[in-house]
Amino acid sequence: MPKKKMFALVAASSALMLMASGCASGAGNAAGAGEESALSFQLSEPKSLVPHEDPGSQVAMATCANLMEVNTESQELEPLAATSVTSDDAQHWKIELQDGWTFQDGAPVTADSFAKAWNKTATGSNAWQGNGSFTAFEGYKDLNPSDGSKPTTDELSGVEVVDDQHLEVALNAPNADFPKLLSTSALCPLPEQAFSDPEAYEENPVSNGPYQFVSWNHNEEVVLEKWDGFKGADGFSGGADKLTGQIYTAVDAAYTDMTAGNLDMIRNVPATMVSKAKSQLGEDSLYEVETGSKQYTLQIPEYIKDLRDPDLRKAISMSIDRESIAKSLLQGYASASDSLVPPSLDSYEEGACASCTFDADEAKKLLKKAGGFDGTLVIEHNSASDQQLVQAIAKQIKENLGIKVQLKPVLGTELQSRRNNQELDGAVFGLWGWSYKSPDQYLSQYETGGDGNETTGYSSKPVDKLVRSARASQDEATAAKTYAEAESLIVKDMPAIPLFIPTDFGLHTECADMKEVQGDLQFYRAGYGC
Amino acid sequence: MLGYTIRRIGQMIPVVIGATFLIYALTFLMPGDPIAALTGARPLPESTVAQIRQAYHLDDPFLVQYGNYMWGLLHGNFGIDFFGRPVLGLILERLPTTFALALTAWVLKLVIGLAIGVYGGLRHGRAGDHFALVFTVVFLGVPGFVIALGAQTVFGVQLGWVNPAGISAGWPMAFILPALVMAFEAAAGLARLTRTSLVGVLRSEYMRTARAKGLSPRRVIWGHALRNAMIPVVTYLGLSLAGMLGGAVIIEAIFNIPGIGGLMVTSINNKEGTIVVGIATMLVLVYLFFNLLVDLLYGVIDPRVRV
Numbered sequence: 001m002p003k004k005k006m007f008a009l010v011a012a013s014s015a016l017m018l019m020a021s022g023c024a025s026g027a028g029n030a031a032g033a034g035e036e037s038a039l040s041f042q043l044s045e046p047k048s049l050v051p052h053e054d055p056g057s058q059v060a061m062a063t064c065a066n067l068m069e070v071n072t073e074s075q076e077l078e079p080l081a082a083t084s085v086t087s088d089d090a091q092h093w094k095i096e097l098q099d100g101w102t103f104q105d106g107a108p109v110t111a112d113s114f115a116k117a118w119n120k121t122a123t124g125s126n127a128w129q130g131n132g133s134f135t136a137f138e139g140y141k142d143l144n145p146s147d148g149s150k151p152t153t154d155e156l157s158g159v160e161v162v163d164d165q166h167l168e169v170a171l172n173a174p175n176a177d178f179p180k181l182l183s184t185s186a187l188c189p190l191p192e193q194a195f196s197d198p199e200a201y202e203e204n205p206v207s208n209g210p211y212q213f214v215s216w217n218h219n220e221e222v223v224l225e226k227w228d229g230f231k232g233a234d235g236f237s238g239g240a241d242k243l244t245g246q247i248y249t250a251v252d253a254a255y256t257d258m259t260a261g262n263l264d265m266i267r268n269v270p271a272t273m274v275s276k277a278k279s280q281l282g283e284d285s286l287y288e289v290e291t292g293s294k295q296y297t298l299q300i301p302e303y304i305k306d307l308r309d310p311d312l313r314k315a316i317s318m319s320i321d322r323e324s325i326a327k328s329l330l331q332g333y334a335s336a337s338d339s340l341v342p343p344s345l346d347s348y349e350e351g352a353c354a355s356c357t358f359d360a361d362e363a364k365k366l367l368k369k370a371g372g373f374d375g376t377l378v379i380e381h382n383s384a385s386d387q388q389l390v391q392a393i394a395k396q397i398k399e400n401l402g403i404k405v406q407l408k409p410v411l412g413t414e415l416q417s418r419r420n421n422q423e424l425d426g427a428v429f430g431l432w433g434w435s436y437k438s439p440d441q442y443l444s445q446y447e448t449g450g451d452g453n454e455t456t457g458y459s460s461k462p463v464d465k466l467v468r469s470a471r472a473s474q475d476e477a478t479a480a481k482t483y484a485e486a487e488s489l490i491v492k493d494m495p496a497i498p499l500f501i502p503t504d505f506g507l508h509t510e511c512a513d514m515k516e517v518q519g520d521l522q523f524y525r526a527g528y529g530c
Numbered sequence: 531m532l533g534y535t536i537r538r539i540g541q542m543i544p545v546v547i548g549a550t551f552l553i554y555a556l557t558f559l560m561p562g563d564p565i566a567a568l569t570g571a572r573p574l575p576e577s578t579v580a581q582i583r584q585a586y587h588l589d590d591p592f593l594v595q596y597g598n599y600m601w602g603l604l605h606g607n608f609g610i611d612f613f614g615r616p617v618l619g620l621i622l623e624r625l626p627t628t629f630a631l632a633l634t635a636w637v638l639k640l641v642i643g644l645a646i647g648v649y650g651g652l653r654h655g656r657a658g659d660h661f662a663l664v665f666t667v668v669f670l671g672v673p674g675f676v677i678a679l680g681a682q683t684v685f686g687v688q689l690g691w692v693n694p695a696g697i698s699a700g701w702p703m704a705f706i707l708p709a710l711v712m713a714f715e716a717a718a719g720l721a722r723l724t725r726t727s728l729v730g731v732l733r734s735e736y737m738r739t740a741r742a743k744g745l746s747p748r749r750v751i752w753g754h755a756l757r758n759a760m761i762p763v764v765t766y767l768g769l770s771l772a773g774m775l776g777g778a779v780i781i782e783a784i785f786n787i788p789g790i791g792g793l794m795v796t797s798i799n800n801k802e803g804t805i806v807v808g809i810a811t812m813l814v815l816v817y818l819f820f821n822l823l824v825d826l827l828y829g830v831i832d833p834r835v836r837v
Binding site for chain 2: 045047048053125127218219220221246247248249250252253254256257259260261262384411412413
């Protein structure tokens with residue numbers, strides 16, 4: 001699952017272009033007859049191999065099997081380590097675990113393995129990245145007291161271990177997405193030694209997934225091998241006996257290594273590299289992710305008084321020719337967005353945002369209706385990654401509306417703290433993505449106090465009500481309809497201007513069959529084709 | 531000689547304090563919030579942030595933070611990063627790689643640079659000298675990353691003699707190409723310095739005297755000319771080794787070598803102050819050590835500086 005990240009791939013200096021064109025490589029790490037099959041994938045030095053500390057990591061996805069998973073063929077959510085996850089009211093959940101599952105060292109996976117892992121992750125002072133996944137759990141606030149005092153407990157009051165095979169979870173409010181949450185790495189189980197000797201566990205993690213950890217040569221590689229004892233093999237079709245995460249600091253170096261035949265899989269390929277790869281490695285080397293999970297937007301904080309008028313916001317939106325930017329600057333590797341959610345989500349309705357089509361005349365009319373704009377439109381953005389794209393957008397707003405636009409490039413960490421602390425000077429350009437496939441992952445940004453709501457601070461009672469009711473609905477069709485209804489209210493106020501849905505690409509050699517890797521390119525699911 | 535050595539070491543103390551203070555202050559002033567970098571777009575709860583800030587003394591005034599840091603440093607404690615890993619461990623993990631690269635590059639540079647420089651100096655004004663000049667101008671003129679990417683494509687990808695990225699092949703195969711690129715770049719400067727210095731010495735009065743006394747040409751050149759010509763060269767060599775240890779950021783990125791430079795850049799981006807200051811302090815110490823070595827060598831080559 002990609003962790004939410006606002007800032008896309010930090011394009012390593014695009015100035016570093018290859019001078020000569022390399023010839024396409026032969027088979028990567030091809031294994032001869034009788035040898036074990038091996039695939040390698042691009043990785044950056046992990047901060048930790050424990051899934052809860054670095055939930056977006058490829059190693060975490062390969063080593064841990066969660067309670068639920070998305071079936072590669074049907075794309076449906078299915079139980080994996082659980083036999084069932086049920087609830088009558090979407091707030092109180094009953095989880096039954098599969099019988100006989102063990103960790104890779106033979107220790108049984110019990111309800112306790114989950115409960116203890118969840119408690120530790122939800123404890124704020126541990127500062128584990130997975131912490132945010134537990135906000136919906138009852139008792140989260142007690143582990144993270146808002147006044148900064150030391151928590152009086154170290155357990156989530158909403159998690160109850162009934163017996164070795166049964167768990168009960170109470171949430172703060174009904175949330176039908178709970179089973180989806182159970183498919184993310186932050187909710188993996190942990191074996192006993194993760195608590196008794198955490199330091200040793202960090203260097204030598206044991207989990208319950210299809211691959212087991214072999215070695216971590218810091219800054220060079222992480223080696224995994226297929227685990228025979230994996231019980232969820234029915235829905236798993238991963239191919240290679242051995243998986244090596246080769247560690248690169250820059251995607252350019254990984255690319256060069258692939259052209260030399262030393263690497264099988266790369267993900268998050270920058271658009272500039274896609275065209276180069278087409279000519280050097282051939283069309284077949286490109287894997288296009290069909291499910292667009294990310295979206296570029298221009299968000300407008302409510303606390304910027306100048307930009308409050310919805311007509312002004314719509315004028316800005318209509319002055320941007322998304323199609324032409326997508327075609328020229330983004331080389332066709334993105335599509336124009338006309339909704340606050342990407343088309344892959346159930347609640348998506350074509351043209352939900354009527355003011356998201358380019359119409360310079362209408363934009364000018366709206367600007368007039370809003371009483372003009374004398375100030376300067378400030379657009380903050382990540383100085384490292386989005387420079388050209390934001391410049392193109394600013395140029396169109398300037399030319400088509402005749403207003404002053406000023407760009408403010410900010411360092412990534414600085415921009416994040418400015419968003420979180422509501423210190424922005426104007427609109428902010430950013431990228432959003434889901435952790436699991438649900439409209440909630442996008443629309444909660446516009447719910448008072450919702451996930452990601454800090455940036456705009458947008459708040460509307462009817463919207464809150466609709467989003468919460470959609471979230472509580474266990475019927476997917478009803479939920480989608482209610483989410484769509486909420487969106488139709490939000491776009492009237494335009495707290496965010498939808499811009500583009502980027503197309504994600506991966507690169508692979510002949511040996512790596514990418515059919516099963518899903519939207520977020522889970523390398524461990526790749527088939528072995530040599 | 532002993533007194534001279536002690537004096538030089540004594541002078542290092544204020545330099546260490548001054549340099550770490552400056553680095554610490556600059557890191558402190560960098561924009562951005564380290565806690566924000568820690569968790570990505572989903573902010574940690576207020577309480578957690580407060581606890582982390584407290585644990586890492588982030589809310590203390592600058593001088594207190596610096597005092598804490600120096601106190602730890604005196605006890606050999608470089609602190610821990612925000613993921614709880616000891617900074618010293620992170621640095622030591624990468625230091626051998628950086629040393630291997632820098633030393634290999636430095637030795638290659640020494641051989642190449644001195645050879646070209648001495649050759650040019652002895653035959654100055656003749657065809658060989660001009661050829662050497664053109665050679666150095668090319669390497670000084672073309673940006674380093676162009677040479678690096680070109681070499682990577684030709685020798686790593688097309689010819690396949692070495693791996694184009696990573697150090698899994700170990701020393702020397704994994705280091706030879708990046709080291710050669712670094713060596714050729716740096717050798718150009720060394721060659722020109724050596725040549726100029728040698729030409730200057732060869733023209734001096736005492737060289738004429740030496741020759742007039744009837745010394746063999748070999749003794750004149752090796753015993754007198756080169757020894758004197760080497761004084762500026764030794765300084766340059768010593769400091770450039772220290773420079774190579776910290777300055778290979780671009781080469782490290784292109785050839786995917788997990789060295790100190792790359793760690794420094796990532797840490798600056800994430801505003802991980804303890805790592806930035808740790809590396810910088812380490813580099814200051816290394817730099818001072820080589821500076822000391824140069825000064826001592828100086829004393830050996832030229833007894834006048836010992837006074």
